[in-house]
Amino acid sequence: MQAPSASQLMGNLSSLRVKPARPFLNCGVDYAGPFLICQGVKRSKTKVKCYAPLFICLVTRAIHIELVSDLTTECFLAALRRFMARRGRSHNIYSDNATCFKGANNKLCKLRKMLNSDTFQEEINNFMTTEDVRWHFIPPDSPHFGGLWEAGIKSMKYHMRRVIGNACISFEEMSTVLTQIEACLNSRPPIMSNSLRS
DSSP states (O other), rough: OOOHHHOHHOOOOHHHHHHOOOOSEEEEEEEEEEEEESSTTTTTTOOOEEEEEEEEEETTEEEEEBBBBSSSSSHHHHHHHHHHHHHOOSEEEEOOGGGGGGOOOOHHHHHHHHHHOOHHHHHHHHHHHHHHHHHEOOOOOOOGGGGGHHHHHHHHHHHHHHHTTTTTOHHHHHHHHHHHHHHHHSSSSOOOOHHHHH
């Protein structure tokens, strides 16, 4: 008896992943960080945390990276508005479910509390309703459903380690580096699924 091939073992991809569409019409989002940056001038000894929300197109795998100063709802919505202003309105946005952060280290506790808070949910729902965007959470305890954006974050961190290393840079310099990394990652040849090649 012949063993099944890898394509026979894998499940079918969602139609959003294989149906041709405008970049970022359907996307996933996840936070990377925290990253330590210098507060104010470059020679400052004071270090503060910043975070990088990463948006990834589900079809083209194009990446958009923003930089935010903290994990508040206002910062996330501002990053989402900047993303939509530059890349166009998304119809479907996918993200981790808040329960995926159970058992995570203390650095993620603040993010989990923000995602679970009623205020955050209400503000996000109001924004999504006015923008005609549907927000989807992946199933609880299923981080493999978000493998696409986790791979994007891994690629982003790979380049960050090589560019920044242990240096402490300012918020503006970090924003510039992330934009250059975004350009580098988006210059890769597009990966098309078998259904798009035919």
